[in-house]
Amino acid sequence: MLHSLEAIHSYRRGNIPEAGQHSWLQLLAAAEQPIINLERIHSIAELEGTNPVLDYVERSLRVLDQQNVSFWVRELVEEVLVWSETAKAGSLKQRKVWQRAGINLFVHNIGSAQLYSQYVIHRKTGSMDDGYHTVDQTPELYADRENTITPRQHMVRTLIATHGLIGQYIRGEIPFAENAPLHSFITQGWLTAEELQTILMALNECIIAGVDPMLWRQVESEVQRIVGWIISEPDHADWPLKERLSRLRSLSIREGESMDEAYANLQTELDIEKVLAPLSHLTLWYVESALRDFSLQEMVKVFLLSLHSKDMATSAPEADEVRHISFEPLMNTMYYDYKGVKKLNIYKKRMIEKYLEQWSWKQIEEGQSVTYPHLTHRALRHPDLTDTVFVTFEFSPAAEKLIAFCIEAEKSPLYEKAVLLLFDLFGLRRDAYDRFHNEETYLADMNSSGDYKKVLLDYIVGKRVLDIGPGGGVLLDLIEQEKPDAEPIGIDISTNVIEALERKKQREGHRWQVMKGDALQLDQYVQPGTVDTVIFSSILHELYSYIERDGRRFNTDTVVAALKSSFHVLSPGGRILIRDGIMTEPEDQKRRIRFLEPEGMRWLERYAQDFQGREITFERAAENEAVLNINDAMEFLYTYTWGEEAYVHEIQEQFGIFTPSTYENCIREALGEQAEIIRLEHFLQEGYNEALAERIVFMKEDGQPAPLPDSTCLIVIEKKKGMAGR
Numbered sequence: 001m002l003h004s005l006e007a008i009h010s011y012r013r014g015n016i017p018e019a020g021q022h023s024w025l026q027l028l029a030a031a032e033q034p035i036i037n038l039e040r041i042h043s044i045a046e047l048e049g050t051n052p053v054l055d056y057v058e059r060s061l062r063v064l065d066q067q068n069v070s071f072w073v074r075e076l077v078e079e080v081l082v083w084s085e086t087a088k089a090g091s092l093k094q095r096k097v098w099q100r101a102g103i104n105l106f107v108h109n110i111g112s113a114q115l116y117s118q119y120v121i122h123r124k125t126g127s128m129d130d131g132y133h134t135v136d137q138t139p140e141l142y143a144d145r146e147n148t149i150t151p152r153q154h155m156v157r158t159l160i161a162t163h164g165l166i167g168q169y170i171r172g173e174i175p176f177a178e179n180a181p182l183h184s185f186i187t188q189g190w191l192t193a194e195e196l197q198t199i200l201m202a203l204n205e206c207i208i209a210g211v212d213p214m215l216w217r218q219v220e221s222e223v224q225r226i227v228g229w230i231i232s233e234p235d236h237a238d239w240p241l242k243e244r245l246s247r248l249r250s251l252s253i254r255e256g257e258s259m260d261e262a263y264a265n266l267q268t269e270l271d272i273e274k275v276l277a278p279l280s281h282l283t284l285w286y287v288e289s290a291l292r293d294f295s296l297q298e299m300v301k302v303f304l305l306s307l308h309s310k311d312m313a314t315s316a317p318e319a320d321e322v323r324h325i326s327f328e329p330l331m332n333t334m335y336y337d338y339k340g341v342k343k344l345n346i347y348k349k350r351m352i353e354k355y356l357e358q359w360s361w362k363q364i365e366e367g368q369s370v371t372y373p374h375l376t377h378r379a380l381r382h383p384d385l386t387d388t389v390f391v392t393f394e395f396s397p398a399a400e401k402l403i404a405f406c407i408e409a410e411k412s413p414l415y416e417k418a419v420l421l422l423f424d425l426f427g428l429r430r431d432a433y434d435r436f437h438n439e440e441t442y443l444a445d446m447n448s449s450g451d452y453k454k455v456l457l458d459y460i461v462g463k464r465v466l467d468i469g470p471g472g473g474v475l476l477d478l479i480e481q482e483k484p485d486a487e488p489i490g491i492d493i494s495t496n497v498i499e500a501l502e503r504k505k506q507r508e509g510h511r512w513q514v515m516k517g518d519a520l521q522l523d524q525y526v527q528p529g530t531v532d533t534v535i536f537s538s539i540l541h542e543l544y545s546y547i548e549r550d551g552r553r554f555n556t557d558t559v560v561a562a563l564k565s566s567f568h569v570l571s572p573g574g575r576i577l578i579r580d581g582i583m584t585e586p587e588d589q590k591r592r593i594r595f596l597e598p599e600g601m602r603w604l605e606r607y608a609q610d611f612q613g614r615e616i617t618f619e620r621a622a623e624n625e626a627v628l629n630i631n632d633a634m635e636f637l638y639t640y641t642w643g644e645e646a647y648v649h650e651i652q653e654q655f656g657i658f659t660p661s662t663y664e665n666c667i668r669e670a671l672g673e674q675a676e677i678i679r680l681e682h683f684l685q686e687g688y689n690e691a692l693a694e695r696i697v698f699m700k701e702d703g704q705p706a707p708l709p710d711s712t713c714l715i716v717i718e719k720k721k722g723m724a725g726r
Contacts, residue, residue: 476501593699
């Protein structure tokens with residue numbers, strides 16, 4: 001076993017290294033704050049009480065321990081690995097001392113190389129105590145020591161300083177020239193080309209496999225190619241700009257962004273090669289982790305705002321030329337823990353989107369200012385680190401507090417009001433049915449209902465099919481798969497849903513189309529009389545619940561408007577398909593619910609107070625039993641079934657909006673004689689009995705067992721042929 005691994009294992013058993021022994025381990029063990037790329041972190045809360053830097057170093061050393069390399073290579077790489085993360089370590093006191101001494105703690109490979117010099121090469125000099133060791137801050141002594149540095153020490157320090165840069169070059173974060181110092185090992189006669197290749201391949205396997213063994217298998221051949229350039233082509237050209245941007249957005253592209261289309265659109269607005277030329281010689285830190293959820297256009301605006309900032313362009317004589325742009329502060333502000341899972345702070349994202357929207361390319365280029373009272377961009381230099389610019393967005397105190405309020409309100413009915421405040425005060429884009437923090441869960445739930453939606457396929461006619469409110473796209477997938485001659489088109493008013501579907505389409509190679517549009521005004525997006533089938537699958541109740549008409553929600557006029565809009569674009573012989581909630585008739589029936597869970601009655605009391613659709617009343621028949629109207633009972637049970645996670649949203653929606661007879665009357669009144677209802681059936685959706693079996697007993701008013709009433713309807717409306725459109 002490697003000596004370093006033995007030292008780490010000894011430390012984990014409680015044996016603290018003595019003074020002067022394993023300085024690297026003392027520094028790693030002293031880390032008081034986690035400094036880590038949040039890209040691969042599942043939960044921020046899990047970092048508390050851990051030492052992720054030491055854990056990573058140990059994993060990288062384990063990779064080395066399994067490699068079949070010569071002793072001297074193993075020993076060299078081991079020393080590089082134990083020091084390469086030290087700039088992320090140290091106590092808070094130590095880090096302050098290091099920073100004042102000019103150690104670059106934010107460009108971690110440079111800072112770690114500086115620490116290696118201080119603690120290993122120059123350990124006998126210095127005049128400032130950091131609490132554990134002396135730290136050199138005397139340039140004359142440092143220069144003297146440089147004259148006596150051994151080739152091995154020089155190689156170790158250079159390997160630390162270039163630690164991880166091959167991976168960063170693959171990701172588009174650095175120019176190739178940052179790796180140039182490695183070629184000097186050959187020109188100085190210290191290593192042969194074969195020896196350098198062996199060292200670099202062994203070191204990079206440890207670095208990358210220490211993050212993820214699968215990742216190493218994915219990039220090994222590319223690492224080998226770049227190592228070949230370092231050895232034989234030290235002046236190798238950098239990635240072309242489009243290629244570099246593509247690498248910086250690899251995760252976005254993997255999730256479905258069309259880079260070719262986005263880049264082409266951007267080229268029509270500005271000379272992107274020219275305006276981003278100043279980036280070519282700069283290293284970019286944490287850029288993908290901070291900006292992956294923004295569009296290419298937004299990312300380029302952030303780059304340009306940074307490049308045109310006064311701190312980037314400062315001419316102060318004491319300031320170094322900028323070499324690095326770090327997006328670490330922005331990354332750290334863009335995420336928070338939601339129920340133990342790392343979540344993008346969508347509130348901040350929306351505000352940043354709004355802010356960037358205010359800027360034209362001309363305003364950025366000319367250095368103009370934009371007044372937005374709640375947010376501004378910051379590109380700052382630290383006085384002790386003048387070659388690095390740190391980029392983030394600074395929110396007003398009011399914005400910070402309101403965002404914190406929204407996060408806290410996510411678990412309560414206050415959520416809708418909190419988000420409305422955010423919209424109204426800060427002028428944010430408001431998507432209808434916006435679910436913010438649980439949008440991914442919502443779209444996944446929509447996709448999981450695919451089996452229930454298959455029944456609609458039997459009633460599709462013609463070629464052109466509109467899916468209104470396509471959610472996660474499962475019905476579009478089914479139509480594409482089962483109806484190869486159909487042209488499926490999804491229409492949704494939510495920009496978020498459209499963006500997610502566009503990514504899914506690109507990622508999975510679908511042929512269906514999506515467009516942003518209003519279900520109540522379909523003729524603005526498609527020619528009247530050109531659509532063969534319009535599908536409303538679990539969407540009419542959302543239109544009814546969320547869209548305001550005449551100043552109020554829960555308005556049947558909204559349903560009428562949606563039916564008329566869809567009928568207008570329908571071709572003769574075309575169909576409207578409805579799958580949605582249903583109410584029971586006669587409506588005056590009562591039902592008794594016995595709760596088998598201790599919290600059940602509390603749930604009902606809370607629901608009756610919070611439900612937005614109508615007044616819910618009940619009579620307490622026993623400590624754990626309540627009597628209420630049959631449709632109120634079912635409306636409550638829909639939410640009770642979904643559980644706490646969905647509660648704050650489900651109380652905003654009324655699932656059952658009509659009884660069968662009122663549905664029929666509404667359709668006939670809205671569409672007249674042109675419309676023929678060729679099917680109207682209702683049923684209990686599979687799954688409710690199983691979901692509620694261990695939680696409640698459903699009874700008639702007198703206590704006799706009763707089945708759950710029907711939950712869902714299927715309605716097929718056909719437009720008669722030979723009649724003019726409405």
